[in-house]
Each structure stands twice: as structure tokens, then as C-alpha cells.
């Protein structure tokens with residue numbers, strides 16, 4: 001018996017939950033005042049949150065979870081006994097539009113298992129995006145996950161309709177990809193990224209008419225699975241930094257390998273702590289927005305692994321005490337950004353405010369920073385940390401208290 | 409001097425009063441701002457003469473700030489906004505001092521209003537209603553913290569231009585019919601609505617959730633419980649949380665079965 005739309009939606013959203021991204025931000029500004037339906041206004045909107053704490057911004061589904069590849073970490077691999085289903089392109093279009101009209105979502109994040117071959121699958125996905133845009137005047141957000149080994153021509157066509165394209169790097173090392181995703185080729189993945197970067201660059205060059213071509217305005221991103229192979233955090237972050245620099249990716253997503261039903265025997269049975277994923281995101285953030293080099297963040301970490309107990313910025317500060325305290329009234333932006341507890345917005349506010357008055361701890365408190373947390377690291381009007389930075393117990397001040405043991 | 413306002417997010421109402429006060433040179437500590445609770449109370453005419461030479465320009469940043477603040481539900485918003493306006497006459501760069509106690513408090517109000525704006529764009533749920541004619545029609549019920557319906561409605565106009573819609577709230581309503589956006593500030597009653605598509609949305613919500621990564625606190629900071637009663641998906645949350653552990657255990661038990669699907673064998677045979 002053919003499964004109902006609802007049953008297939010259950011299967012094909014269940015299969016999509018291992019994709020970490022649900023972002024709908026950073027694309028061009030559009031609305032429907034001149035026709036069609038939908039808008040994008042810069043920052044994305046999370047329309048709901050699941051109890052796993054993740055933002056639900058897009059209808060994130062697979063077109064089908066049939067797949068001819070056999071990637072060990074994936075629930076859809078051909079050797080898995082998971083229940084299979086497939087949407088027609090029309091059904092995906094209908095679901096997207098009806099969900100959108102009820103304000104459940106910002107748009108569509110479509111990926112797919114590979115049916116027949118890569119190009120056939122990619123073609124179907126492009127058709128969905130094209131129908132949404134051209135037939136239905138849909139101005140909402142579209143993210144397509146490109147199919148590995150799909151031809152450059154199809155990926156370029158996808159870029160005409162999608163806000164974002166992602167090409168997954170899958171695992172931090174080439175050896176890992178070859179071992180766990182034997183039909184995928186790291187070289188080809190990187191080549192696709194490079195081709196996409198070139199196409200994005202070309203499209204953003206001003207043309208004679210002065211109008212820019214609409215081409216993947218929210219750029220490209222990728223995802224890496226953490227904890228399926230033995231790569232250390234230093235290796236993971238090194239790979240990310242390389243990707244950011246070479247292909248100007250907007251985001252690298254880290255996905256802690258999650259236990260999947262009917263999982264392959266080739267995989268470790270222990271799942272990595274979710275905290276590891278969190279620390280990687282924090283380190284990634286420090287690299288992109290706080291002027292840290294990856295080498296600084298992982299220097300001296302045993303086995304190249306980040307400290308799970310302390311966030312990487314605090315860990316760096318404790319390992320580099322000679323750089324503190326930082327004078328909030330005089331230090332350069334660069335140095336203020338290194339104070340644990342100061343975000344980029346706080347630093348900007350400090351720079352504006354201190355042009356008008358000398359800032360004390362109470363002023364910082366009004367900027368909504370935790371005075372208790374930053375005190376040991378800063379000099380402010382009326383405040384100098386008395387040798388705090390030399391305290392041997394500094395780490396204990398920040399590390400979470402050891403769990404109390406209870407008698408049974 | 410007592411000033412009585414309706415106080416339902418109408419910026420002009422406050423601005424007119426504040427302008428008059430400032431022209432008459434009435435200092436903030438001499439103004440008592442009240443809300444008109446339906447009782448007949450009128451603001452008396454202002455006594456005294458207009459102070460000459462007072463220019464009434466303000467930095468643009470103040471306009472943005474005050475427009476947001478005035479929508480806040482805290483009764484102290486009018487006095488605080490007027491105190492800022494008064495101080496700005498002498499301290500022209502006041503708003504550039506985010507650490508000033510008045511500015512910090514105003515910014516907190518502004519932030520709360522903007523958050524409410526944002527949550528409205530996120531959590532309004534339209535339900536389709538039957539309507540003759542070529543345009544489809546939708547109605548939503550939403551319960552904001554502040555008087556933000558009128559300031560947030562244009563977002564829905566830009567996005568849902570090709571359909572008719574009404575967003576009703578206890579703090580006023582807005583409607584769009586393809587031609588005009590109309591708003592009023594009267595409290596609306598909660599309509600009784602249902603929409604079949606909600607069932608598909610709930611299916612999606614239940615299945616996109618990963619039981620292996622329960623983070624309930626994170627969910628609740630971003631989607632506080634006060635919104636749940638108007639979100640069709642929220643009724644599933646307790647069950648999803650309660651069943652998560654068992655589902656993860658079941659998954660572990662089902663790991664690595666001995667047999668593979670037939671089509672996998674065929675694929676292997678081909679290569």
C-alpha cells in the first residue's frame with residue numbers, strides 16, 4: 001500500500017534531522033509587494049524550537065531516503081533497514097507553500113539520497129527549486145544540499161534559484177571519507193566547492209547594467225561529522241580554517257555523530273559528548289569573529305582536544321595570564337575581544353562609551369556583562385584586580401563544581 | 409503637571425504631549441504620567457508661557473528608541489522617555505553613553521519590545537478560513553507582551569501580500585486585504601479556529617526532533633511556555649520529552665542488524 005503524505009513526511013523529516021543547519025539568514029532582501037509570496041529580511045526567523053533545543057526555521061526534508069551509496073555514518077545508506085519513502089517534486093512544492101502560508105517556516109532545506117545517479121537526483125531537486133521560484137513566485141528561503149558527483153552545470157543552475165548551497169565535506173580527513181564513505185571522493189568534493197566559489201565570485205562582479213546576478217546570495221556552507229573517526233579537535237578546526245580560507249564558506253557545521261537506528265558495525269559505539277560539538281562551535285566562532293588563530297586555541301591541549309569543562313576563550317586566557325589584566329578604558333579592540341565574557345557587541349559598546357567617560361565596573365554591569373566573571377581579567381575605573389590573575393585556583397573559580405556524591 | 413495618555417503604542421500621542429511639556433520648560437520631575445483607564449480624565453491645558461529659543465530637534469537614534477519604548481507595557485515608559493528627551497537638550501551625546509542608567513534602562517525596554525516584535529513574526533500561526541473569490545484568507549490569534557501589533561504588521565504585509573489575513577490580539581488587531589493594511593487598538597476576542605494542515609506540521613515537528621539530544625532548557629529560553637497555548641505543535645512537547653529516553657534505548661537495541669535490504673545486495677552485485 002502506498003504510504004500517505006503524512007507517513008512519508010514523518011519518514012523524510014526523520015531522515016533529515018541529522019543535518020545540523022537550519023539557518024535562513026544572510027541572504028538578499030526580498031518581498032512580495034510586486035507579486036508572489038514570501039520575503040527575506042536579512043536575519044532569519046526561528047519559527048519553533050524542538051525539545052532538542054534546535055531552531056526550526058526551514059522545512060528540512062529529504063526528497064527521498066532511498067540511496068545507492070553506502071556511507072557508514074548515514075541512516076539512509078543502502079545497507080540500512082530503515083523504512084524508505086519518496087516525495088514527488090509537486091508534493092515538496094505543495095508542502096513548502098502551505099507550510100509557508102501558515103507562517104510555520106521561512107522556506108525549504110532540501111536534501112536527498114541518491115536515486116539512479118547523481119545527476120538524475122540533482123535534476124529533480126533543481127526542478128523543485130525552479131518551480132517554487134518561477135511557477136509560484138516564491139520569495140522565501142531555499143537551501144539545497146547538492147548531490148555529490150553532480151555535474152557542475154546542474155549545481156550552477158541550482159544556484160540561480162537557491163539562497164544557499166551546501167556541499168558536505170562529511171569527515172575531517174580524506175582518509176576518514178575514504179573509509180566511511182567509499183563512493184565519495186574528497187578531491188571531487190573540494191573541486192565542487194572551488195567551482196561554486198568561482199561561480200559566486202563571478203556573479204557578484206558588477207555587470208555593465210550595474211545589476212548583480214541573483215546567484216546563491218547566502219553563499220555556501222558545509223557539514224562535518226564529529227566523533228565517527230579519530231580526528232582530534234585540532235585536526236577538525238584546521239580543516240575548517242582551510243575551508244573558510246580557500247572557499248570562503250559562510251559556515252562549517254559540526255554534527256556530533258548521533259546514534260542512528262540500525263547503525264553500521266564499522267562505527268564506534270560510543271557517541272561523542274554533545275559538549276565537544278559545542279566547544280568546536282565556540283572555537284570556530286573565535287576564529288571567525290574574535291581574531292584568534294586555530295593554533296592559539298589548540299596550543300598545549302593534550303591530544304589536540306579542547307577542554308570540555310572550559311570554553312576555549314576562557315581556557316586561552318588562563319593559559320596566557322601574562323596578557324591580562326586588560327584596561328577597558330585604553331586597550332585596543334583586539335585585546336578587549338580576548339577578555340572572557342566580552343562579546344563583540346559589548347566590545348563595540350565599550351569603545352563608544354569610553355569616548356565619553358571613564359568606565360568602571362558598574363558601567364560594565366549596565367552593558368549586561370557578568371561583572372563577577374570579567375573582574376579578574378580587567379582594569380577599570382576604580383578597579384584593579386589584586387594579583388587575581390596569579391591565583392593558582394583561578395581555574396577552579398570557573399570550572400563547574402565537582403558533582404556532589406550522595407550516599408545511597 | 410499630570411498627563412493622561414491612552415498608552416496603546418501610539419507614538420504621536422506621547423510625542424505631542426512631550427513636545428508641549430518641553431516647550432513650556434516643564435522639567436521631568438514635575439510631570440506625572442498616567443494611563444487613561446476608560447474613566448473620564450482629561451489632561452488640563454498647560455499653564456505658563458512657551459520658553460523661547462528651545463529647538464526641538466533630537467538625534468534620529470532617539471526617535472527609533474522612543475518609538476520602540478512607547479510600545480512597552482511598563483507604565484514608567486512615558487516618564488523615562490521624557491527624561492531622556494529633556495536630558496538630550498543639554499547632553500546631546502547622551503545616547504552614545506550606553507552605560508548611563510537612564511539610557512541602559514531605556515535600551516532594556518527597547519530590547520524587550522524588539523524581542524516581542526521578533527517573536528510575533530516567528531509565532532503567529534495562520535489558519536485558513538473559507539472565503540469566496542480568488543484570494544485565500546487566513547486568521548491568526550497572537551498574545552504579545554507589548555503594544556506591537558501595528559508596528560509589526562507591515563512585515564506580514566510584505567510577506568503574505570497575495571492573501572487576505574487578520575491578526576487578532578488582546579492588544580489590538582491588524583488586517584490586510586491586498587489594498588490596505590488597517591489596524592485598531594481595541595482588544596479582540598480569541599476566535600475559534602482550526603486548520604487541517606496543522607496536523608502535517610505537528611508530524612514534521614515530532615519527526616525533526618532528535619531524542620538523542622534533549623535540551624529542554626534551551627528550547628524554553630527561545631520558545632517560552634507563555635507562547636505554547638497558541639502554537640499547534642506545542643501540545644506534543646511533553647510527550648516528546650517524556651518518550652525521548654525510551655526511544656534512544658530502542659535505537660541502541662536496534663543497532664547493527666545482521667541482514668541488509670535486498671536492493672543493497674543487488675547494488676553490490678552490480679559493482
Ligand code: SF4
Nearest residue numbers: 067069071074077113
Ligand atoms: S550519499 Fe548521502 S544519503 Fe546516501 S548514504 Fe551517503 S550520506 Fe547518506
